[in-house]
Amino acid sequence: MPVNDDIFLGDSGQSIHSFQNLLQETGIILENDFLARKAAFSGKTPQELKEILKHDVFLPAKGLGSLNTLRLTGQWILPHLVNVASTDYMAHLHCASLTDSVIAELLLSVYNQSMDSWDQAPMATELELHVLREMAALAGLPTGTDGVFTSGGSQSNLMGVVLAREDYCTRVLNHDIRKQGLPPQFSQFRIYTSEVAHFSIEKSAQLLGLGFRTVRPVPADKQKKMSIEHLRIMIAEDLAQGNIPIAVSATAGTTDFGSIDPLDEIRKICDEYKIWMHTDAAYGGGLIISDTYKNRLKGMELSDSVTIDLHKMFMQPVSCSVFFLKDPSLFKLLEIHADYLNREEEEDEGYTHLVGRSLATTRRFDALKVWMSFKSLGKDVLSKYIESTLETALAVYEYLTEAKCFEAVTRPELSSLVFRYLTAMSEEKNEFINITIRKKLIHEKGIVIGQTRINGKTFLKMTMLNPKISFDSIKKLLTEIEVMAAELII
Ligand SMILES: Cc1ncc(COP(=O)(O)O)c(C=O)c1O
Numbered sequence: 001m002p003v004n005d006d007i008f009l010g011d012s013g014q015s016i017h018s019f020q021n022l023l024q025e026t027g028i029i030l031e032n033d034f035l036a037r038k039a040a041f042s043g044k045t046p047q048e049l050k051e052i053l054k055h056d057v058f059l060p061a062k063g064l065g066s067l068n069t070l071r072l073t074g075q076w077i078l079p080h081l082v083n084v085a086s087t088d089y090m091a092h093l094h095c096a097s098l099t100d101s102v103i104a105e106l107l108l109s110v111y112n113q114s115m116d117s118w119d120q121a122p123m124a125t126e127l128e129l130h131v132l133r134e135m136a137a138l139a140g141l142p143t144g145t146d147g148v149f150t151s152g153g154s155q156s157n158l159m160g161v162v163l164a165r166e167d168y169c170t171r172v173l174n175h176d177i178r179k180q181g182l183p184p185q186f187s188q189f190r191i192y193t194s195e196v197a198h199f200s201i202e203k204s205a206q207l208l209g210l211g212f213r214t215v216r217p218v219p220a221d222k223q224k225k226m227s228i229e230h231l232r233i234m235i236a237e238d239l240a241q242g243n244i245p246i247a248v249s250a251t252a253g254t255t256d257f258g259s260i261d262p263l264d265e266i267r268k269i270c271d272e273y274k275i276w277m278h279t280d281a282a283y284g285g286g287l288i289i290s291d292t293y294k295n296r297l298k299g300m301e302l303s304d305s306v307t308i309d310l311h312k313m314f315m316q317p318v319s320c321s322v323f324f325l326k327d328p329s330l331f332k333l334l335e336i337h338a339d340y341l342n343r344e345e346e347e348d349e350g351y352t353h354l355v356g357r358s359l360a361t362t363r364r365f366d367a368l369k370v371w372m373s374f375k376s377l378g379k380d381v382l383s384k385y386i387e388s389t390l391e392t393a394l395a396v397y398e399y400l401t402e403a404k405c406f407e408a409v410t411r412p413e414l415s416s417l418v419f420r421y422l423t424a425m426s427e428e429k430n431e432f433i434n435i436t437i438r439k440k441l442i443h444e445k446g447i448v449i450g451q452t453r454i455n456g457k458t459f460l461k462m463t464m465l466n467p468k469i470s471f472d473s474i475k476k477l478l479t480e481i482e483v484m485a486a487e488l489i490i
Contacts, residue, residue, distance in 0.1 A: 286313020
């Protein structure tokens with residue numbers, strides 16, 4: 001059977017022409033969808049969404065063709081996706097996509113490089129290396145630091161934990177986990193992280209065969225920063241019980257509060273006990289380009305490894321994260337040579353096969369969107385966008401602390417705020433009001449905000465990654481919440 005010219009984008013004029021038509025139609029569909037709704041979400045329930053797909057013929061015997069499929073997507077699917085660019089969307093650390101990065105996504109899908117070996121991604125490999133070195137410099141990490149792009153903060157954190165474990169075992173126990181599996185002492189290994197750190201640290205311990213018990217949640221202070229006093233006490237307790245501290249995972253920007261642990265102090269403790277320091281700056285890493293706020297990350301540059309997500313404050317489309325390693329020679333602890341892929345002898349000739357640094361084999365060329373968007377916007381504009389989100393969060397915090405009916409938990413260091421509507425009535429009533437408000441906002445107003453729990457109580461959360469979110473738009477939302485609460489109190 002002859003293959004259609006437009007199945008791939010190749011050198012045929014016809015395929016480029018039909019692609020341009022599809023792009024034009026995509027623009028029309030996007031315009032119609034976005035013009036039709038300002039809200040972040042259509043408000044549909046899970047049952048209503050299932051109903052839309054009920055009669056879908058997943059793999060039709062005869063294809064509908066590109067244009068019809070595109071129109072069907074515009075009709076069935078797009079109207080019920082969350083509009084991440086809407087100022088009514090602030091539930092999670094989930095950002096709108098910069099336009100330059102969207103174009104980059106299109107290009108990287110067309111070219112579909114795979115970042116495992118140089119011959120699958122020649123210029124892409126060199127660009128990834130370049131972007132990593134430049135970003136490490138922006139973050140103030142020591143010269144010689146190297147890294148790799150990953151699928152997200154969870155994978156970057158997993159790399160931090162696996163390397164902390166391998167490093168401890170080779171350096172201190174003279175034990176090669178790759179060949180011998182876990183050493184007999186493994187059940188005594190301990191990793192310390194704040195009680196409000198991201199769950200991916202525990203998940204990493206689980207995946208590495210260490211189990212959750214390896215991860216000791218260190219109490220956080222009132223501002224939700226890791227308590228150094230408790231960290232010291234817990235390490236001393238563990239040593240007294242014969243346990244083996246191997247790492248501290250600090251957080252620069254906790255998921256709920258955006259709080260930044262005392263990184264300098266954590267480094268001192270890690271030096272004292274000769275253990276690994278990982279910094280999870282998945283969220284707070286956005287400050288590396290801000291001359292005004294970068295000092296909040298002071299101490300991060302002393303870490304053995306660092307996670308920075310670009311699909312959070314840097315507004316890159318999912319997925320985009322980087323993992324940095326101060327001593328890149330330790331990547332060898334992850335590397336396996338495959339004859340078909342990353343032949344060792346080629347590395348001396350200057351070919352880099354990035355698979356050696358990565359947990360993934362086939363991997364996306366995410367560096368392109370960072371390179372294009374940084375170049376297009378420039379530091380002045382991009383840093384102002386990021387800084388404005390911090391300034392909005394602070395203004396909202398001040399407003400909330402003055403309003404009688406709200407309780408805010410911490411003064412924000414980044415762009416998220418945890419708060420609740422508070423009445424003098426019972427805790428049960430406060431629970432009911434806050435839980436109901438979030439649901440009503442989603443399904444009645446198309447406004448998506450977050451929810452979390454602190455000491456058994458439900459709180460609401462606004463994560464303001466979008467620089468278009470203004471103090472005034474949040475004030476309007478808070479008034480809306482007050483009206484809803486008043487109706488619920490009756
Ligand atoms: C502090 C922190 N670390 C790690 C992660 C995990 O990142 P990802 O969702 O990109 O895997 C998150 C996610 O929100 C986070 O907030």
